Amino acid sequence: MLQIRNLHASINGKEILKGINLTVNDGEVHAVMGTNGAGKSTLSNVIVGNPAYEVTEGEIIFNGKNLLEMKPEERAHEGIFLSFQQPVEIPGVSMVNFMRAAVNAKRKHDGLEPMAAGDFLKVMREKRKIVELDSKLANRSVNEGFSGGEKKRNEIFQMAMLEPRLSILDETDSGLDVDALRIVAEGFNKLRKPETSAIVITHYQRLLDYLKPDIIHVLIDGKIIKTGGPELALEIDQRGFDWIKKEEGL
Amino acid sequence: MSSELQYIEIFDEARQMLDRHSAPALNALRDEAFEDFKRLGFPTQKVERYKYTDVPAAFEPNYGLNLNRLNIPVNPYEVFKCDVPNLSTSLYFMVNDQFYDKKLPTVSLPEGVVVDSLRKMAVERPDIVEKYYGKLARTSKDAVTALNTMLCQDGLLVYVPKNVIVERTVQIVNVLRSDVDLMVNRRVLVVLEEGASIRLLFCDHAIDDCKFLTTQVVETYVGENAHLEMYDLEETHTKNTRFSNTYAEQQTYSTSVIDSITLHNGMTRNRIDLSLCGEYAEVTLNGLVVADKEQRVDNNTLIDHRASNCQSNELYKYVLDDKANCAFAGRVLVREGAQKTVSQETNANLLGGTDARIYTQPMLEIYADDVKCSHGSTVGQLGEQAMFYMRQRGIPYEEARMLLKFAFASDVLQTIHMDALRDRLNYLVDKRFRGELSKCEGCKLCK
Secondary structure (H helix, E strand, C coil): CEEEEEEEEEECCEEEEEEEEEEECCCCEEEEEECCCCCHHHHHHHHHCCCCCEEEEEEEEECCEEHHHCCHHHHHHHCEEEECCCCCCEEEEEHHHHHHHHHHHHHHHCCCCCCCHHHHHHHHHHHHHHCCCCHHHHHCEECCCCCHHHHHHHHHHHHHHHCCCEEEEECCCCCCCHHHHHHHHHHHHHHCCCCCEEEEECCCHHHHHHHCCCEEEEEECCEEEEEECHHHHHHHHHHCCHHHHHHCCC | CHHHHHHHHHHHHHHHHHHHCCCHHHHCCHHHHHHHHHHHCCCCCCCHHHCCCCHHHHHCCCCEECCCCCCCCCCHHHHCCCCCCCCCCEEEEEECCEECCCCCCCCCCCCCCEEEEHHHHHHHCHHHHHHHCCCCCCCCCCHHHHHHHHHCCEEEEEEECCCCECCCCEEEEEEECCCCCEEEEEEEEEEECCCCEEEEEEEEEECCCCCEEEEEEEEEEECCCCEEEEEEEEECCCCEEEEEEEEEEECCCCEEEEEEEEEECCEEEEEEEEEECCCCCEEEEEEEEEECCCCEEEEEEEEEECCCCCEEEEEEEEEECCCCEEEEEEEEEECCCCCCCEEEEEEEEEECCCCCEEEEEEEEEECCCCCEEEEEEEEECCCHHHHHHHHHCCCCHHHHHHHHHHHHHHHHHHCCCCHHHHHHHHHHHHHHHCCCCCCCCCCCCCC
């Protein structure tokens, strides 16, 4: 599904990613762990095409298409979704208008008619149950006045609405209490299908206990220095990253 | 004095014609207005209130004037079908400065309420017109008001007697119609007696592809416990120049809402000069400007707190693109003795491109010591983070921009008390941002 080859990227002239190689196949969940400032969020932003970041070398192929030539919205239409570490508040834009614009833009890309208003509200009602979001959500402005937990649940709700092929969860567990974390993680699991994949960026094992990733990557200083099975995450949880750095001679 | 000269000459030559086609109450103020106009001359940009608008240049071109009251053939009902869904209004037309009386709304107004030609009412109801006409709009202070008072021959009178509540919104569509470039001098007088209430919706349209220059002077008297809502919506074209001076006075326990919305225009200057004369009066002054191309909008307001325990709320928002060049100057004056005043003034601006320009000047002058007042302004661009967030969800760039602009404008629209009108304006603003000229569905004129 996704092939990243020798990816280099920088922000404000400073190189953050220094040659990332990563392959994600259908149905796989990958976890990316690493120290603060290692480049985890940069990686997710570059995949979705945040214009603040500049790709200086390498390529990203998604289902056979060159992602780096696409605008952020085109990448979204291809089925890439980012659950933001810090979801943006957009005062004055209601959730319902926001989601309708997003869903219908995707439908247009897929050659489908816009969804009828009644059907759309029905779908919204069903999907918000997945993450136990309030029914008043539709009329509220996007993320405005949402608590930290609500914002993250709202990200998963949007994921449910857009049904992406590849989801990237950028520290979706940060700022969540135990119950909210469970709701978010269970919501995500309900949305999993054999043909969908995910990249989960996290510092902690707790989220991974729920999501059960297939492959763990360790990202340090802009490079993936170690890849392993689920047991690697457990080891990191107990021993930190220093031993890996030593092992790799860093 | 070059710009003034043509108006001085016109007045000298056409004085009798002006009088003949008007009414005594209107004619009575012409001489004094003329003297004031000659003395004042058009304000240059060195005059603080006119800092952002080149008045002499706007009045320089040679426009035609219909002083002889030639009938301009038009049937506004045929050409204008402004069907705001769920908004049933009592619909009236003004063709240029003239009240259109060939066909009037079938639903009658409550007894004693007048919505009619100012010229006609100056004769039939001199008790109202002579008492109020020209009393607030002092010609000694403003050359445009002086010029309007010199030349105006007709206009609109809205009168609501004591304790009468007009439930149905009164909509007045100002249609600019001409085959040659035309100057229009329109006058509006609104009088609400004690306890009276009315909601007025003015819509300015220009239906011919000529250059229009309009001066409009509005006087509103809001009596004790009276309630006025006045929405002023301009959807003209880029060849239109509008100078509108509104003078308003409110008495004890009165409330008013005045909204100025400019959706499409050429050059517009709106001045609102409002005095809170009685205790516990409240005013909400809102404005929304959507401008692009080379459009200019200059809103200049004064809220004068003369009495204690009054409240004023002012919110003006501008969404500018291309080479739009606009200004907001809002002065709130709290006079000595106007204790317990609560006042808030906000101007927020969104610039879509690097060539758009806004001059913003919120002003607060306080001469009382027990008041709660704030003022502020912001100028910004569309949030990059919000743009990226929306695009990540698949919303295309232009659509995301549009949604954010609309969101920015929405809190001004939220203050509109009337659901159907609010929905309609939401719709028009949305269309405006989509680049479609905001026009009423079914309006055959705004091509």
